[in-house]
């Protein structure tokens with residue numbers, strides 16, 4: 001695919017991905033909003049239901065109070081209409097005595113019954129007598145023919161009305177009953193109940209209890225601000241109908257600008273437009289009382305219910321949010337845990353792999369080591385063999401070196417012995433037996449000496465017995481000294497012995513120890529050959545369970561740098577043919593075989609000091625020879 005196209009496709013895919021994300025986000029938000037809305041509606045319905053129930057209770061209470069109050073007075077006008085004093089008055093309406101009698105009767109009856117006013121109207125509507133005849137606002141003489149309680153009673157025997165008193169300016173409920181005398185309807189008996197007290201019983205802070213007339217004008221209200229106000233505009237026909245009965249007398253009627261609506265769940269709501277009258281929304285519970293022809297309404301502010309619903313939803317959201325957060329935290333924790341476990345597993349796997357690798361390497365190394373060990377063992381065996389051969393070779397070399405001198409050592413006594421023998425022969429011929437005897441004794445001494453030398457040489461050439469035992473140090477030194485006697489004498493070197501007060505025994509092989517001593521003394525002789533001081537000092541001392549033997553010469557000593565190397569096989573500073581470089585190496589190994597050690601140092605006053613460290617042995621186990 002060409003590069004440009006590829007990029008464009010990538011961009012498009014990116015854009016598509018972005019679009020999808022936006023769409024999902026929008027959809028998610030929409031669903032969330034819908035869910036919140038539904039939850040809010042349900043919460044609101046529940047809150048409204050609670051409010052409604054409360055309103056219904058209040059309404060029931062208010063209604064029954066009103067009902068009871070009305071029922072108390074309902075029948076009284078009929079009873080009063082039947083009274084003689086009333087009936088008489090209607091028959092003679094202008095009779096002052098009768099009027100007076102009726103007036104007093106009505107005043108007493110009103111006081112007794114608890115009615116606000118009692119009065120008798122003539123059939124033309126004029127008030128003939130009244131309980132308040134002696135009050136400033138007496139009804140007597142007033143014509144209330146326009147009031148429904150009058151004309152209804154005149155027409156049907158009974159009439160009811162509630163209104164603001166035109167004379168008293170007090171709200172009341174009027175019961176009218178027709179007064180029939182001798183089959184003639186002569187007037188109406190009226191009882192007015194004061195309703196102001198009813199309102200007072202409804203005192204309540206938050207809710208409103210109102211009673212509205214068929215024109216929707218508020219007649220009773222537990223709060224005075226809405227009294228004589230109409231819900232909605234007071235249209236001319238509404239006004240006209242009200243004027244007809246003069247229900248509100250001369251009172252100014254106001255309007256309350258409200259809107260009513262029904263909530264989704266069926267609750268009636270009433271709300272204003274922010275004016276003083278209705279600043280908030282109310283839930284309305286109402287009931288029509290057909291007898292009184294009024295509607296009792298309880299208005300409950302919905303603010304709290306709405307707040308409660310909102311709070312419920314908010315709480316729900318909070319709880320859901322918290323739950324979500326918790327779930328997120330738990331998810332995150334689990335993810336982290338899983339990740340950690342994964343990492344640990346990976347680390348473990350890695351470690352196992354490494355261990356496996358290392359084990360493999362180790363196994364390989366081990367095998368290599370084993371091979372090496374086997375090889376070393378073979379080499380060691382070879383070395384041992386070579387070493388013992390070399391010891392032998394060393395001995396032979398020493399023997400060879402010695403042979404020239406030995407031949408001299410043997411020839412000289414042989415020649416002398418021959419002379420002595422010839423002389424002895426001559427002495428015997430001359431019968432000089434004593435002199436002959438003396439010569440023969442000398443010959444024998446020479447033979448003894450040669451025998452001794454030859455015995456040492458034989459021992460030296462033989463492979464040593466590997467067994468260790470107690471060896472008299474003094475004897476070993478003497479033998480070595482004897483072996484080297486001819487060299488000492490030839491070079492003029494003297495060996496000074498200092499072996500301490502007690503004869504010393506050491507754990508060693510006598511021949512090998514002698515060989516070591518021969519080597520050391522021989523080297524010392526070489527070292528002091530050209531020196532002025534040709535003394536050698538051989539000293540031995542017991543140190544606890546060890547015996548230390550040191551040989552000091554007055555030669556050049558061993559240079560510091562060479563001290564570690566002189567014990568190596570074939571290390572020699574001597575001219576070719578003279579030194580094999582085996583003496584010290586063999587001696588070193590022999591000492592090791594004895595469980596001892598051989599070391600070198602330079603004496604502070606010059607010359608080398610070779611020290612043998614040997615285990616001390618018990619004197620009882622000494623054996624003279626191998």
Ligand code: ADP
Pocket residue numbers: 519523524527553555556557558566571572573574578579580581582583584585608
């Ligand atoms: P070789 O005597 O055949 O050379 P050795 O093993 O006996 O072999 O000695 C190794 C070397 O140690 C000698 O070549 C010499 O340099 C040094 N050496 C040994 N003994 C002495 C000594 N007493 N003084 C100085 N150097 C010595």
